[in-house]
Amino acid sequence: MVDVRGLDVSFGSARVLRGVDLRLERGRTVGIVGESGSGKSTLAKVLVGTVRAASGTATVDGVDIVAADRRAMRAYRRRAQMIPQDPYSSLSPRRTIAQTLAEAIDPVRGRVATHEQLIGEWLVRVGLTPEMMHRFPHEFSGGQRQRIAIARGLIIDPHLVIADEITSALDVSVQVQILDLLAGIKDSLGVTMMFISHNLAVVQRVSDDVVVLYQGEVVEAGPVEQVYADPQHWYTRRLLDADPGAPGFSLAS
Incomplete structure (x- = not known):
C-alpha cells in the first residue's frame, strides 16, 4: 500500500528527512x-501531498506522489486523508458541522441537503447524534471535535488515513475512547493507517508495526510487540525508558 524509498526533504539548508525507507501493508x-x-509530521505531509520531497520515491496505492503531476495529485489527495492534531483550528467557526462534512464529501458542490443522510450516519458512527450536525465547532468539547475530525477524514472512504498526534491534547480517559473508536472504524472499513505520536503507550495500543525516527532517519522498524519487547537501537531504548509507554505500562481500558 505504501512504499517509501530514499525519501529526502529539505527546508532551505535544513535536511528534515534523510533517506527514509518505509513499507506499510494494506x-x-x-x-x-x-x-x-x-x-514525523513532515513525512505525513509528504504522504498526503502537501509537501514535496527533494528526492526518493513515495508510492501510495500505486501512485508515486514524488513524481506525480498536479492533475494526478488532485485525484490522489482524496485517497489520502489527514486527521489533524488540533481539530478546533481546522474546523471553520462560521460553518456548521454539516457544512464542513458536506464540503469534505464534495469540495465543489458540498450541499448539506444532498449529503444529509450520510453525514448523519457518520456522526452516529463516531458516537455523536445526527441532530448535532447543525451546531458549530465551539458548541463541542475537545473530544467531540476530535470525533468530528475523524468523521471528516473517513467520510470519503480514503485508502490511507494519517492521524497526527490526535490525542495529545486530550486527557487519558478521552484518549482511550478516541483510540478505541478509531481502531473500531479502521477495522470495519479495512483502511490503512499511519498513526503519529510521541506517546509510546498510544502507539502500542493501536499499531501493528512501529517505525522510530531520529533526526530524520529511520533507526528501527518492525512489529510493535517485537520492537517494544526487544529494542535494538539506543534511541528506541531511550524513548521507552523515558516514556510511560515503556513495557508493562498501558492505557487503562
Whole structure:
C-alpha cells in the first residue's frame, strides 16, 4: 500500500528527512514515533501531498506522489486523508458541522441537503447524534471535535488515513475512547493507517508495526510487540525508558 524509498526533504539548508525507507501493508496500522523535530509530521505531509520531497520515491496505492503531476495529485489527495492534531483550528467557526462534512464529501458542490443522510450516519458512527450536525465547532468539547475530525477524514472512504498526534491534547480517559473508536472504524472499513505520536503507550495500543525516527532517519522498524519487547537501537531504548509507554505500562481500558 505504501512504499517509501530514499525519501529526502529539505527546508532551505535544513535536511528534515534523510533517506527514509518505509513499507506499510494494506489494512495495517504503522505507528511513527520520535521526539519533536524528528521528521514525523513532515513525512505525513509528504504522504498526503502537501509537501514535496527533494528526492526518493513515495508510492501510495500505486501512485508515486514524488513524481506525480498536479492533475494526478488532485485525484490522489482524496485517497489520502489527514486527521489533524488540533481539530478546533481546522474546523471553520462560521460553518456548521454539516457544512464542513458536506464540503469534505464534495469540495465543489458540498450541499448539506444532498449529503444529509450520510453525514448523519457518520456522526452516529463516531458516537455523536445526527441532530448535532447543525451546531458549530465551539458548541463541542475537545473530544467531540476530535470525533468530528475523524468523521471528516473517513467520510470519503480514503485508502490511507494519517492521524497526527490526535490525542495529545486530550486527557487519558478521552484518549482511550478516541483510540478505541478509531481502531473500531479502521477495522470495519479495512483502511490503512499511519498513526503519529510521541506517546509510546498510544502507539502500542493501536499499531501493528512501529517505525522510530531520529533526526530524520529511520533507526528501527518492525512489529510493535517485537520492537517494544526487544529494542535494538539506543534511541528506541531511550524513548521507552523515558516514556510511560515503556513495557508493562498501558492505557487503562
